[in-house]
Amino acid sequence: MNVETFLAQHGLSENPFTAEEARHDPVFERLPSDAAAHPDFTKVLGRIDQPSTAIVFGEKGSGKTAIRLLVGRRVAEHNQTHPDRRILLVPYDDLNPLLDRVTAGDQAGAKRGNRGGDADVTTIERGLDRIRLEDHQDAVLSLAVTRLVDAMLGTPTAGAERGEAMILPEDIARRVARLPRQLRADVAVLAALYDSPRRGAATQRWGELCRLLKLGRFTPHYWMGVGTIVLAALAGGLLLADRAAEAPSVWMNLGAALAAAGAMACGVTWAWRRFAIWQLVRRLVAAAPALDRSPSYLCRMLLSLRTEDLAGQPWPWKGNKDARYQLTARLLGVLEAVGYNGMVVLVDRVDEPSLVSGQPGRMMKLVWPMLDNKFLQQRGMGIKLLLPLELRHALLRESPAFFQEARLDKQCMIDRLTWSGTTLYDLCSRRLNACRREAKGDGQPLSLTDLFEPEVNRQMLIDALEQMQQPRDAFKFLYAAIQEHCRVLPEEEASARISRPVMEAVRRQQSQRISDFHRGVSPA
DSSP states (O other): OOHHHHHHHTTBSSOTTOOOOGGGOHHHHHSOHHHHOOTTHHHHHOOTTSOOOEEEEEOTTSSHHHHHHHHHHHHHHHHHHOTTSEEEEEEEOOOHHHHHHHTHHHHHHHHHHTTTOOOOHHHHHHHHHTOOHHHHHHHHHHHHHHHHHHHHHTOOOTTGGGTOSOOOOTTHHHHHHTSOHHHHHHHHHHHHHHOOOSSSOHHHHHHHHHHHTTOOSOOHHHHHHHHHHHHHHHHHHHHHHHHHSSSOOHHHHHHHHHHHHHHHHHHHHHHHHHHHHHHHHHHHHHHOTTSOOOHHHHHHHHHTSOHHHHTTOOOOOTTOTTHHHHHHHHHHHHHHHTTEEEEEEEEOOTTOSTTTTTOHHHHHHHHGGGOOHHHHTOTTEEEEEEEEHHHHHHHTTSOHHHHHHHOGGGSOEESOOOOOHHHHHHHHHHHHHHTBOTTOSSOOOOOGGGGBOTTSOHHHHHHHHHHHOSHHHHHHHHHHHHHHHHHHSOGGGOOSSBOHHHHHHHHHHHHHHHHHHHTTSSOO
16 A cells, blocks of 8 residues: 555655655644643743743653754744844854863864874863863854844854844844944954854954944054055155255154154054964964964954954953853843844754764763753843753752752753653644644544544554654654555555554554664664
8 A cells, every 4th residue: 555545545745754854844824833742842932022041851752853953943933923033043052162172272283293194082071071061151252142143244154044044123223333332342353253144254254244333444453554545655655755865954864763762653553463463362272172264364353453342341361251251241132232132042952062972971071061050040141941851851960069050950951852652643643733734624633543443442542642752752753653554455455544453563663673772682
């Protein structure tokens, strides 16, 4: 029997149980937020207009990525209905760039020692040991600032198709020009440090941003350089003219001396400021390996700002642990000025980076620095940590001092995403109805029992789904049941309902698969 025939008999346009990943699930995209959400979703989401932190632990396939996508959907809906109190969404779910930058030195040294081979395990562990909270803060600031600059310049941004891009008023140029100069200087400094465009040069974008911010490139430093050249040329011209004259002129010699002195004064001032900025840049690059910045480019950008614009900036160099918090506060101040009430950071897929490879010990080194109460409880910033269940087991073995620093009792923690058989039954029934063809005759909603023979009642299915424990395995069970039903029946005996023996056989197979996985003898 053909699977498409079976689906057509129930008025289904597609198989509701094919997808195993929420990011690539068209059925999930069609479901309303309340129909696809875990029962604890409201607690994880909190109040959108007052972002708060939540920590969620769940097994693979329990719905962590679905929660991330639903949070993004709810934030987008909130932004549409509250244009004066929007929330910036920052998905922090690709940690490969951070790991590559922080561990680049260790990996390069290991490859040189290994004659071009791959870095060994010791090198990877040593590189992961260097991950700090400050590196995560730099990565989050980079993502947020890049979205802000994209919105100000009107360039496409990542995640725009999912409603994650910033939406600024059409008259943003006029509004930005009216901001206090210090606030505009804060935007320029944040962009110089953290803007990482997907394409093009950061320096070119920074120049466009400065023109939008009315921070002209002709600063006193620029005029000092021009003055040095002009005065030096004037002194040389006066000396040449004096030599060409029939008799030496005291006034020409005096003018040449004054011009030379002025050129020297301007040149020394110009060189001293350039040296000071270069020293600042060297300290910044050394203290922030997560920044994707060339020292020469960063020096060129900071030299374009006035000295008073740079004075009092919280530079994130070594030893200044409060600098990132101050920079985050300044970013939130800028966001408030353009109609954003805060931001939500979504941390997900921490087991997927190539250097982590799903190993709990490496995930701990990556995640544990973020479990800091001061970082998690920043005003106007909500951090949603969606973590694998293996980290919960490791967390329970930590010392009292660790818990005192993390204050997990304040972080809205979900110990484990659990699904009851009834909840999974309702979720699967909603997916059935999301796949129905519009030309269904009776208009009655489908139930999961409609796929099975009458002897398979609702409670039997609930009990079977209870053994599956989570959505991904529940979908695998139902997908396998449909496949097995179609495999054992010839086309002329096509039946629209799955029999109880098929259901029981598939249930036993899937239960054994799940048991083998938990015992570590099966990959999935």
